[in-house]
Amino acid sequence: MTTERRQHIQRPAIGDDTTEHSAHGQHGQGPEHEYDPLYTTIIHTVRRDEPLVIRQARVLGRLHAPQIDGGTLICENARIVCDGNLHVSKISGYGTIVVQGEAACCELNFVGDIRCAGQVTCCGEAKMAGMLQAGGGLLASALAMTGVMNAPHLVANNSVLIDTLGDGLWAHRTLRCRDPHSTIRRIEAHQVEARRLHCDQISAECIMLEDTSDVRTVPLEAHLSVDEGSRIRFFERRDGQLLPAGRAMSSGATPVHCAARTCPVRR
Known part of the structure; x- marks a missing residue:
């Protein structure tokens, strides 16, 4: 569903509220298209006007985006609102997720509240x-x-x-x-x-x-x-x-x- 797409996408610029960590310690090592498999983006409070593409993201506060695509979405007592479709490989954690479109993943392990206007596919x-x-x-x-x-x-x-x-x-x-x-x-x-x-x-x-x-x-x-x-x-x-x-x-x-x-x- 998203594997080929994730191999060719570039890291999104999520904003000043976001802290990015690499498993190798130094941010910015290597070309932009060479991802660390354990690369994680920390999101505190972000509202985006453009679709969000992630490799692995931990949401600690509030995330509002028109569309979310990519790898692993980890919710840590947070609130995630997606105005369109949410297509990721894995959803885990605890909190609240609201999707106005459809939601699709390969693995779902969640505690809390999920509200999806469209179809949920796992x-x-x-x-x-x-x-x-x-x-x-x-x-x-x-x-x-x-x-x-x-x-x-x-x-x-x-x-x-x-x-x-x-x-x-x-x-x-x-x-x-x-x-x-x-x-x-x-x-x-x-x-x-x-x-x-x-x-x-x-x-x-x-x-x-x-x-x-x-x-x-x-x-x-x-x-x-x-x-x-x-x-x-x-x-x-x-x-x-x-x-x-x-x-x-x-x-x-x-x-x-x-x-x-x-x-x-x-x-």
Whole structure:
């Protein structure tokens, strides 16, 4: 996505608020196009009118840019606002990230608040604790979410885990929303384990629902584990026909129930 581009770009002039460090100690060694692999740009408080291209950047205060591209973006209790698209190889740290366009990365490991108006794409595993709002949905290889997520759809090649922060003080400080439930209209994955989830449709081979989760439709042939406080309204047959949960149970056309952690199809 950005590898070839990063090999040919020049270091951006970020401004007086930025401190730049090289792993070799002296700033300015070598030609501008010869990058140190461990080169890091320290950003305190910067507002840019031009797109920002980074190799590795640590944001310690506030960063506002029309577009962000490049390598590793590290947020250290900071606030990052991108008016357009954010395309980097890795996003890590803790704080707040607001993206008005789309966000794409190869690795996501973040604690805090991410709000994206467009689609969030992670070609690797996405790990998130806090609150994630993806207006255009989320595409990832796998998702491990602890907190609250809101999105129209979630598509993962492997497993999806949506856990809660609990009801402690840290959860109340971290989550700005009043509803502690994640709301996702459609989920497609190999396996889904969720707590406090509201969802219209889950398409997965193995599904575990706990802690007042409410799902409208799941596949009839799915391996299920549902606690007493959660509910499924309909089972969907392969031909698309919906069977009310109570009717499916009474007719004997019941799905396979199992503990999701020992699911026979779990990878």
